[in-house]
Amino acid sequence: MRGLIQRFSGLFILLALCLFLSFSTEYFLTQRNLVNIVLQTSILAIVALGVGMTMLTAGIDLSVGSVAAFCGAIAAGLIVESQLGIWLAIPVAVVAGISLGLLNGLLIVYGSLPPFIATLATMAIGRGLTLVYTDGRPITVPDPAFVFIGNGEVLGVPLPVIIMAALLLTAYLFLAHTRTGRNLYAIGGNEKTAHLAGISVARGKLLVYMISAFAAATAGIILTARLWSAQPTTGMGLELEAIAAAVLGGTSLFGGRGSAWGIMVGVFIIGVVSNGLNLLEISSYYQQVIKGFVFIMAVILDMYARKK
Amino acid sequence: MEKMRGIKAYLQQSGLLIFILIMVGVLALLSDRFLTPANLINILRQASINGIISVGMMLVILTAGIDLSVGAILALSVVVTADLMHRDLPPLLAATAGLSLGGLLGFVNGWLVSRIKVPPFIATLGMMSFARGLALAYTGGKPVTGLDAGFRFLGTGLVAHIPMPIIIAALVFLAGYLLLSQTRIGAYLYALGENREAALFSGIATGFYTKFVFTASGVLAALSGMILIARLDSAQPVIGLGYEFDAIAAVVIGGTSLAGGEGRLSGTLLGVLIIAMLNNALNLTNVSSFYEGIVKGMVIALALILHGLVRKL
Numbered sequence: 224m225r226g227l228i229q230r231f232s233g234l235f236i237l238l239a240l241c242l243f244l245s246f247s248t249e250y251f252l253t254q255r256n257l258v259n260i261v262l263q264t265s266i267l268a269i270v271a272l273g274v275g276m277t278m279l280t281a282g283i284d285l286s287v288g289s290v291a292a293f294c295g296a297i298a299a300g301l302i303v304e305s306q307l308g309i310w311l312a313i314p315v316a317v318v319a320g321i322s323l324g325l326l327n328g329l330l331i332v333y334g335s336l337p338p339f340i341a342t343l344a345t346m347a348i349g350r351g352l353t354l355v356y357t358d359g360r361p362i363t364v365p366d367p368a369f370v371f372i373g374n375g376e377v378l379g380v381p382l383p384v385i386i387m388a389a390l391l392l393t394a395y396l397f398l399a400h401t402r403t404g405r406n407l408y409a410i411g412g413n414e415k416t417a418h419l420a421g422i423s424v425a426r427g428k429l430l431v432y433m434i435s436a437f438a439a440a441t442a443g444i445i446l447t448a449r450l451w452s453a454q455p456t457t458g459m460g461l462e463l464e465a466i467a468a469a470v471l472g473g474t475s476l477f478g479g480r481g482s483a484w485g486i487m488v489g490v491f492i493i494g495v496v497s498n499g500l501n502l503l504e505i506s507s508y509y510q511q512v513i514k515g516f517v518f519i520m521a522v523i524l525d526m527y528a529r530k531k
Numbered sequence: 532m533e534k535m536r537g538i539k540a541y542l543q544q545s546g547l548l549i550f551i552l553i554m555v556g557v558l559a560l561l562s563d564r565f566l567t568p569a570n571l572i573n574i575l576r577q578a579s580i581n582g583i584i585s586v587g588m589m590l591v592i593l594t595a596g597i598d599l600s601v602g603a604i605l606a607l608s609v610v611v612t613a614d615l616m617h618r619d620l621p622p623l624l625a626a627t628a629g630l631s632l633g634g635l636l637g638f639v640n641g642w643l644v645s646r647i648k649v650p651p652f653i654a655t656l657g658m659m660s661f662a663r664g665l666a667l668a669y670t671g672g673k674p675v676t677g678l679d680a681g682f683r684f685l686g687t688g689l690v691a692h693i694p695m696p697i698i699i700a701a702l703v704f705l706a707g708y709l710l711l712s713q714t715r716i717g718a719y720l721y722a723l724g725e726n727r728e729a730a731l732f733s734g735i736a737t738g739f740y741t742k743f744v745f746t747a748s749g750v751l752a753a754l755s756g757m758i759l760i761a762r763l764d765s766a767q768p769v770i771g772l773g774y775e776f777d778a779i780a781a782v783v784i785g786g787t788s789l790a791g792g793e794g795r796l797s798g799t800l801l802g803v804l805i806i807a808m809l810n811n812a813l814n815l816t817n818v819s820s821f822y823e824g825i826v827k828g829m830v831i832a833l834a835l836i837l838h839g840l841v842r843k844l
Contacts, residue, residue, distance in 0.1 A: 339789060340780070340835060341832065343828075346828070351823060463656055466652075508664050512668060
């Protein structure tokens with residue numbers, strides 16, 4: 224029993240929240256609402272999986288919100304202004320995003336900058352590039368094929384949810400069942416030991432920042448498609464929410480601990496709390512107050528569960 | 532050994548100084564208004580807000596912590612102060628209440644970190660959401676405008692031709708300098724950041740000093756907020772968004788290690804000046820504000836890489 228609580232403390236918090244909400248509002252346990260929660264959390268889930276991987280190596284990625292905005296804007300701009308088909312526009316946007324991730328990795332590995340600072344710089348640079356590219360105005364994308372990415376359904380399941388599920392599965396297989404993935408834990412656990420054991424620390428770090436940027440780019444494109452428009456200010460604060468989700472899901476800020484499933488649990492804790500606060504008709508201002516409080520309480524509970 | 536360390540520290544500082552001198556040279560070439568006394572005073576006045584916050588941030592970072600909540604604490608403190616003045620409370624009392632509130636929220640951060648052992652990043656991230664939400668809820672999202680004329684002296688007044696914000700920031704830096712280099716507390720803070728357990732075993736009250744630095748950071752954030760609203764004549768609930776990042780950037784550019792235990796206040800001062808000069812230059816050269824982030828990000832990265840290179844000498 225003790226082992227169970229330790230291992231699944233996040234899951235217990237999530238279940239308790241769901242139980243509380245299903246008693247306090249009749250809408251919570253409807254199929255429509257549950258699908259809604261999954262759909263609304265899919266963006267955060269994709270970003271958090273990427274950020275979580277940087278945290279495994281004892282890093283952090285503050286640039287994801289800017290990267291998401293940047294890639295959404297590039298994709299929208301290429302489709303609307305350059306008349307590029309989505310099959311060309313999306314890969315170009317994703318590559319542009321990954322190159323920002325590469326910049327993070329290079330600054331950290333070869334510039335010896337702390338990840339916090341390197342990705343903070345890229346956060347500012349990415350947001351600036353987005354504002355310059357869009358001239359500060361939203362770009363509307365009426366292209367039906369593009370809009371389908373954010374609003375379409377396949378066999379009744381929303382496309383963003385399918386993309387999220389595919390990325391979750393990939394992330395799980397990568398972290399748990401490949402050597403490169405497992406090496407990330409070693410890098411985060413103790414960089415020097417990992418290096419002495421023959422693991423290429425530089426390669427692992429470059430990889431995670433590119434993965435994180437790829438995830439952010441994907442999320443940015445889905446978000447743009449869902450709203451039919453690329454907003455230059457989109458994704459502000461997304462980095463902090465993603466980090467919060469990863470931590471709630473048992474990822475350590477100091478590296479070496481965390482899993483794809485854990486991150487998903489953290490993401491859904493945040494998603495269910497947001498949904499619950501909306502259903503309970505709490506003003507958006509107090510929602511922030513309560514979220515801050517719940518966040519700290521959940522981390523404390525998780526810490527105690529692990530200790531006992 | 533001690534002397535070698537002194538030389539190394541000197542080189543690190545001079546690397547930053549050289550960076551600033553190059554920047555001044557480039558900016559003077561780009562704009563002939565840059566090197567005028569009026570503009571230099573302007574830079575210092577703009578730097579004072581971030582400067583005051585950065586002193587508190589540096590104390591926290593020295594102990595291997597971080598404070599993401601300064602912008603939100605600033606916002607909550609100023610809307611409460613402005614509102615109390617609107618309710619005819621004397622400005623001095625209202626400001627004291629705001630500063631105490633900032634200190635209280637900072638203390639809660641410190642308590643969470645030292646007593647409950649929540650990582651500083653998490654505790655202050657939660658506080659950031661909590662305090663910002665309270666500021667928005669307290670004001671209903673609307674700014675509180677029209678402040679007491681006496682209170683506004685804090686932001687707009689001159690003493691011996693020097694703007695008040697600069698004087699207050701100078702006093703805060705002086706106090707920080709004395710605290711860090713002339714008192715036992717300063718030595719304790721470095722020890723705490725270097726190795727928390729060793730500090731505890733050598734009899735330093737680590738819990739007390741952790742609460743102390745976070746409280747100081749909260750009070751200083753509130754103080755800089757008072758100056759800011761006194762200048763703007765308005766307290767907005769969204770004020771101070773993102774200020775934590777500017778303060779952290781200034782502290783880190785100034786050579787303080789995010790891992791704690793290492794750094795000098797003079798470096799932080801230089802970091803604050805670099806950021807203020809950048810902002811000023813972007814305004815003077817009429818560069819679109821859209822480029823602000825790009826330039827700022829690149830300069831932060833460049834300054835730190837330069838730092839690293841000098842350190843390796």
